[in-house]
Amino acid sequence: MTIRAVVFDFGGVLFDWNPQHLYRKLIADDHERQWFLENICTQAWNTEQDAGRSLAEGTRSLIKQYPQHQALIQSYYDRWHEMLRGPLPDGVAILEALHSANMPLFGLTNWSAETFPYARANYPFLQHFRDIVVSGELKLIKPDPAIYHASLSQVRVHLPDIQASEVVFIDDVAGNIEAAVALGWQGIHHVSAERTAARLRELGVGF
Structure with a gap:
């Protein structure tokens, strides 16, 4: 062979690449940050965008579901490059x-x-x-x-x-x-x- x-x-x-790199700046408490990434901006949700759904649609649908987290959800793709440490x-x-x-x-x-x-x-x-x-x-x-x-x-x-x-x-x-x-x-x-x-x-x- x-x-x-x-x-x-x-x-x-x-x-x-890791969302933690960004969200450490946005959510100081470790447990609160982990909960957010496991329950709101999840890897499964991000995978939908990796599979072809537009970032705008992915963001819009999640904010509709969790309007109380709008600012944090919006940051995911607005500041996406901060997740890519290098x-x-x-x-x-x-x-x-x-x-x-x-x-x-x-x-x-x-x-x-x-x-x-x-x-x-x-x-x-x-x-x-x-x-x-x-x-x-x-x-x-x-x-x-x-x-x-x-x-x-x-x-x-x-x-x-x-x-x-x-x-x-x-x-x-x-x-x-x-x-x-x-x-x-x-x-x-x-x-x-x-x-x-x-x-x-x-x-x-x-x-």
Whole structure:
């Protein structure tokens, strides 16, 4: 088996994105802040925008449901960039090393189509990717098998004869890796950069 392409998830692998980074500034009490993010601006709600719902509609619907939290809800996307603390250096180091070794690189990320342009404009390492599948642009989301099929089709634009088993996917969410493996991909559950690098080398990827 030869790995001919590496597909990266972004959040938790290459980017330190976390709503806590913003809401620590807005809600001082730890328990109150945690309650808000677990019950109002939840990850499930954010995922709806990652899956293609507009930020305006997502915000409007949540404020309608919880009008007493309007200001805090409005801040989620108005100040979204404050949740994106920056790159995760160890993960980006793996990306840079693979790029230097001429490994074809691709992205597959659950990310809103409206906020992803900010990342493109501000993080030059994204230029290492030959192509990037953004869930909000396709209105598909991991772990839906359809988004993996879309990603593999994109890889095949550059490597027409590549097989699923020759692609390795790196993601920090175990369920997303399980979905890729079920479709015949190789998968690495990203727990640490050290373990991911070791697993890539076990798969024969030299960098």
